[in-house]
Amino acid sequence: MPEIVLTNVTKRFGKFTAVENLNLVIADGGFVTLLGPSGCGKTTTLRMIAGLESPTEGEIFIDGKPVYSSTKGIDISPDKRDVGFLFQNYALWPHMTVEQNISFGLENLKWDKQKIKARIEELLTMLKIESLGKRYPSELSGGQQQRVAIARTLATGPRVLFMDEPLSNLDAKLRTEMRSELKRLHSETDSTFVYVTHDQLEAMTLSTKTCLMKEGIVQQYAPPLEVYNRPANIFAADFVGSPTMNFIEASGQKGNGGEIRLSAAGREFAFTPVSGDIDIKDKQNLTLGVRPEFISIGETGPVPAKIYAALPSGMETIVKIHLGDIILTSVVFGAVDYKVDTEIKIGFTGDNCILFDKESGVNLGLGRVAVL
Numbered sequence: 001m002p003e004i005v006l007t008n009v010t011k012r013f014g015k016f017t018a019v020e021n022l023n024l025v026i027a028d029g030g031f032v033t034l035l036g037p038s039g040c041g042k043t044t045t046l047r048m049i050a051g052l053e054s055p056t057e058g059e060i061f062i063d064g065k066p067v068y069s070s071t072k073g074i075d076i077s078p079d080k081r082d083v084g085f086l087f088q089n090y091a092l093w094p095h096m097t098v099e100q101n102i103s104f105g106l107e108n109l110k111w112d113k114q115k116i117k118a119r120i121e122e123l124l125t126m127l128k129i130e131s132l133g134k135r136y137p138s139e140l141s142g143g144q145q146q147r148v149a150i151a152r153t154l155a156t157g158p159r160v161l162f163m164d165e166p167l168s169n170l171d172a173k174l175r176t177e178m179r180s181e182l183k184r185l186h187s188e189t190d191s192t193f194v195y196v197t198h199d200q201l202e203a204m205t206l207s208t209k210t211c212l213m214k215e216g217i218v219q220q221y222a223p224p225l226e227v228y229n230r231p232a233n234i235f236a237a238d239f240v241g242s243p244t245m246n247f248i249e250a251s252g253q254k255g256n257g258g259e260i261r262l263s264a265a266g267r268e269f270a271f272t273p274v275s276g277d278i279d280i281k282d283k284q285n286l287t288l289g290v291r292p293e294f295i296s297i298g299e300t301g302p303v304p305a306k307i308y309a310a311l312p313s314g315m316e317t318i319v320k321i322h323l324g325d326i327i328l329t330s331v332v333f334g335a336v337d338y339k340v341d342t343e344i345k346i347g348f349t350g351d352n353c354i355l356f357d358k359e360s361g362v363n364l365g366l367g368r369v370a371v372l
Contacts, residue, residue: 002063002159002192003028004049009058011044018044022058026209031186031193032261033203033224034215036239042196043164043215049084049194050162051078062160064157069233084158088165090149092137098124099133102152103120103295109156123151126188143174147181154189167202179205200240204228229352234361237289237354239292243318243329246295248288249358254278260355261372262288265324267303268372274351285358288369294350295321295330301345303370310338320347347371 004026011019014077019041026032034042049060054075060068061119062083067076078085080254092101099120106116124130127147129195139144153161158306186193197203203210204224212219212227212235220232223241231237237245249263249367258277262269267334271288280286297319308320317336321328323346330346338344348369 001171001223003130004160005061005240006045006049007059008046008204009045011048011053012056015115015311018216019048022216022218024211024221026192026194028183029190029192031183031195031206031208031243033195033197033207034213034219035197035203035210035212036092036202036219037198039215040213041171041216042198042211045211046162046164046194046196048352049082049160050083051190053074053086059165059336069352077292081160082158083160084153084156086149086153086161086163086166088168090145092145092149095268097136098140099152101137101148102155105152107155109291113215119155122357123154126154126185127151135372140169141246143178146170146178150182150185150246153349154191158191161189165191165196165198167197168199174254175202175208202304204240208319210240212239230363230366231289231354234289234356237356237363241291243292243331246290246292246328246352248290248326248328250286250288251283252286252355253282253284254280260286260367262286264288267324269356270370270372271353272351272370273355273365273367275365275367276295278355278367280364286364287303287356287358287361289327289354289356290348290369291352292318292331294330294348294352295328296347297321297330297332297344298347299345305344305346307338307340307342309340310336310339 004022005023009022034045036042048055057070066074067081070075102120102123103116115311122131129147167178207224210224211221212229214235218226220236227236227240248264250262252260252262255261258273260271262271308322311318314335317332319330319332323332351368352366353369354366357364
């Protein structure tokens with residue numbers, strides 16, 4: 001499978017810059033998600049790699065060969081890049097059966113009839129739609145149409161499979177099922193998958209690496225758990241994770257032994273870095289980031305607080321906590337419920353709290369928090 005390399009790729013539409021100076025390496029057999037809010041440049045990036053859109057500047061290589069170069073005047077057409085593209089609306093031929101949809105590209109490539117038949121059977125079995133071969137798209141559910149679209153895309157054996165929000169038209173239960181199928185399919189085909197989504201849960205569960213974008217600029221490119229546990233900046237921390245990370249505005253100053261004293265929410269906290277010393281100025285404006293799972297709730301603890309609201313869902317309960325002038329979010333696992341305004345005690349657990357510089361949003365380091 002090929003490695004995909006983007007070097008200093010920029011795309012402008014008139015005065016608007018959709019993607020700016022993008023450098024990206026997608027490894028052989030990787031499952032990379034391009035993640036971000038609407039308008040961040042993720043679909044434009046996908047289309048440039050596939051050849052459906054030409055960059056304004058930069059170079060793109062697939063398997064070591066240039067498919068686009070602004071300086072050398074190279075711009076290889078999509079059909080010669082040996083890639084498959086799975087669209088959001090599936091784009092199935094309505095007048096063709098499932099088998100005919102899958103065989104369409106193979107017939108254009110002049111494959112032998114027996115070889116086409118064998119390939120159709122192989123794909124129908126792989127995607128668990130063996131009984132649907134004679135049906136038309138209008139006779140299929142959304143999930144079945146999705147599987148047919150995947151089968152058609154895989155039919156010619158493309159080296160790279162591009163997917164642009166392919167699950168967005170499915171209901172929540174079906175999306176979960178199809179995530180499992182896509183992950184299994186990636187393992188079975190050993191192809192390189194490049195997947196566009198605005199859904200951070202899809203990125204977390206599917207990808208080997210996530211490319212998080214904002215306004216055409218890459219914010220972080222790393223395995224999803226690294227983005228979750230060690231976000232590069234406040235944007236990454238806020239975008240990835242559900243419920244989202246708690247952010248507490250604080251003023252900081254240096255303490256003893258590398259400790260940082262924080263004044264926040266009318267209280268004093270001690271932040272002890274676990275990833276080396278953090279250099280800050282006195283009274284520097286900081287933001288303390290704490291994931292919901294690192295806020296403990298009990299009858300004993302260092303900080304008195306009140307229940308603002310509790311949202312039990314069976315497996316877990318999302319708890320909103322009133323601490324001074326701020327609302328924090330915690331997650332309690334199990335079927336637990338709390339009455340509004342119940343007085344509780346909270347604490348901060350683990351050493352995965354994060355200190356950010358408020359002005360730049362940059363991650364300064366991880367540590368543990370104690371209440372003074």
